[in-house]
Amino acid sequence: MLRRSGVSLAHNLHPTSASKSLLPLICARNISTQKRPSSTLSATDSFTTDNESISKPTPPSPTPLSTLPTPYLLRTILICTVSTSPLLSNLLTKLLLSYTNFLTTNPISRYILQHTFYDHFCAGNTQPEIQSTLERLKSWGFRGIILAYAKEVEVTSDSHTSTHEITEADIASWKAGTLQTIKYAEPRSFVAIKYSGAGAAPVLDMEHRRTPSASFLAALDEICQAAQAEGKNIRLLFDAEQTRYQDAMDGYTLDLMRKYNKKDNSPTVYNTYQMYRRISPENLKSHMELAKKQGFGFGAKVVRGAYLHSDPRDTFWSTKEETDDSYNGGIERLLTFNNRTGANDAEGINMGVVVASHNQTSVTKAMGVLQRVKGSTAMEGKDVTFAQLAGMADEVSMSVINGEANGWEKVNVVKYIPWGTMEECVKYLLRRADENKDSLKRTGETRKAAWQEVWRRATGKA
Numbered sequence: 001m002l003r004r005s006g007v008s009l010a011h012n013l014h015p016t017s018a019s020k021s022l023l024p025l026i027c028a029r030n031i032s033t034q035k036r037p038s039s040t041l042s043a044t045d046s047f048t049t050d051n052e053s054i055s056k057p058t059p060p061s062p063t064p065l066s067t068l069p070t071p072y073l074l075r076t077i078l079i080c081t082v083s084t085s086p087l088l089s090n091l092l093t094k095l096l097l098s099y100t101n102f103l104t105t106n107p108i109s110r111y112i113l114q115h116t117f118y119d120h121f122c123a124g125n126t127q128p129e130i131q132s133t134l135e136r137l138k139s140w141g142f143r144g145i146i147l148a149y150a151k152e153v154e155v156t157s158d159s160h161t162s163t164h165e166i167t168e169a170d171i172a173s174w175k176a177g178t179l180q181t182i183k184y185a186e187p188r189s190f191v192a193i194k195y196s197g198a199g200a201a202p203v204l205d206m207e208h209r210r211t212p213s214a215s216f217l218a219a220l221d222e223i224c225q226a227a228q229a230e231g232k233n234i235r236l237l238f239d240a241e242q243t244r245y246q247d248a249m250d251g252y253t254l255d256l257m258r259k260y261n262k263k264d265n266s267p268t269v270y271n272t273y274q275m276y277r278r279i280s281p282e283n284l285k286s287h288m289e290l291a292k293k294q295g296f297g298f299g300a301k302v303v304r305g306a307y308l309h310s311d312p313r314d315t316f317w318s319t320k321e322e323t324d325d326s327y328n329g330g331i332e333r334l335l336t337f338n339n340r341t342g343a344n345d346a347e348g349i350n351m352g353v354v355v356a357s358h359n360q361t362s363v364t365k366a367m368g369v370l371q372r373v374k375g376s377t378a379m380e381g382k383d384v385t386f387a388q389l390a391g392m393a394d395e396v397s398m399s400v401i402n403g404e405a406n407g408w409e410k411v412n413v414v415k416y417i418p419w420g421t422m423e424e425c426v427k428y429l430l431r432r433a434d435e436n437k438d439s440l441k442r443t444g445e446t447r448k449a450a451w452q453e454v455w456r457r458a459t460g461k462a
Contacts, residue, residue, distance in 0.1 A: 064399035065453040067140055073450045075120055076394070080447035093433065096426055104423040113422060121391040121429060123147065123419040127184050130419050134186060137390075141401035143412040146237060146387055147185045148192035149177040150420030150428035168215055170199025175219040182226045182234050184419065190354075190385075191227065192237045192416065195249050206248035220252070224260045227268055235352065237301050240272035243311045254287065261297030266383050267352040270299030275327040276316040277305065284330050288337055292349055298339070301354035301387075302330050306432075328365050331355055335369045335384065340377045350381045356416075358393040363400075390417035395449035 065073060082088045096103060103109040123133040134145055174197045185191050196203050202216045227234035238253045240246060253271040261267040273280045291298035304327050317323045340348040355366050363386065373379055388397055397413050418428050
């Protein structure tokens with residue numbers, strides 16, 4: 001049987017920063033977080049709830065950060081203040097790039113990093129630490145996390161050749177890290193995966209459309225099988241990457257969907273669509289229709305995009321307005337797509353949707369669409385999750401979480417968060433900062449919201 005819809009909130013996995021700095025990335029990402037509109041969650045879903053009705057898609061609480069602890073808000077203000085200063089932000093980034101090993105091993109600098117960036121944006125390095133982070137987020141109203149392993153194989157522009165031994169070692173390391181992440185993840189939650197983490201050789205195969213190695217394909221199978229193991233039921237989010245690899249990655253992910261996304265369960269495998277690419281609306285439409293025609297479950301995470309400064313300029317939309325329309329249109333297409341009729345199987349297919357955006361307007365529009373289609377066949381067999389990056393745009397996600405007290409339906413709000421050693425996580429955050437250079441506007445909004453909440457508490461205002 002098809003499952004009825006589940007809705008949760010997520011964020012956009014791609015930060016934004018005007019320069020190559022770490023902090024703008026951290027406080028400014030382009031993702032979305034939010035609430036669970038009108039739909040029914042699966043009874044077996046560990047971070048979903050029973051159906052309730054959503055009232056309005058506009059945040060009802062004037063103090064969305066009221067449930068966050070003061071020390072966390074003060075840390076947010078500190079980090080976002082540094083990020084809005086080009087001088088301080090660029091200086092910090094250069095220091096971390098040049099002296100990563102020293103700064104993560106020196107007792108003083110390590111202590112500072114531990115209690116600022118690491119605690120703010122990372123889950124920890126052991127299962128008890130990750131569990132503690134998860135419980136802390138749940139105590140604030142979040143329903144779960146999207147867990148990502150911070151250690152990655154760095155693929156550079158001069159990685160043109162790779163010996164067989166290096167290739168096998170890279171793939172084995174990537175597989176082991178991903179399997180460990182699945183082990184650490186809470187049942188029925190999400191794990192994020194980057195294909196490029198498998199090393200230079202698989203990436204070059206993707207770029208040149210060569211047949212992938214047997215060891216790479218075997219690793220993908222083992223990862224998917226581990227995700228579907230009894231008692232886990234993990235959902236795998238395959239991240240989008242640069243345009244020159246993406247078409248091949250789309251093909252790999254669709255093949256995995258055919259193999260592992262069963263019609264009577266929520267999808268295991270999700271593809272990611274970067275809606276700043278001109279081709280993405282058509283890709284999303286054709287992939288949905290293909291899944292429906294061939295009868296396999298379809299999973300999609302929708303983001304605006306992360307490689308604005310490295311992808312060819314002619315591959316993405318010319319203006320922000322076009323990108324917004326592409327993103328909002330993609331979400332509406334997913335949420336209104338009739339996955340119940342017309343497929344080979346009379347019962348249709350199941351779908352999973354992750355709305356990943358820090359943009360309040362996009363989140364509000366998505367919630368409006370959900371309210372419009374609630375109770376209709378368009379939402380049957382469809383799980384919807386809103387998500388965003390840990391430590392970012394909390395004013396957006398918390399406005400939804402706190403809205404439940406004012407009559408909103410409960411929603412699964414989840415945070416995308418890396419785990420690993422401090423050195424691994426610092427390098428991870430620096431790479432994400434380098435990939436996601438954009439405006440600092442979101443940083444200012446987050447800092448402003450945190451200041452307003454701290455001031456409200458200090459002055460005793462309701």
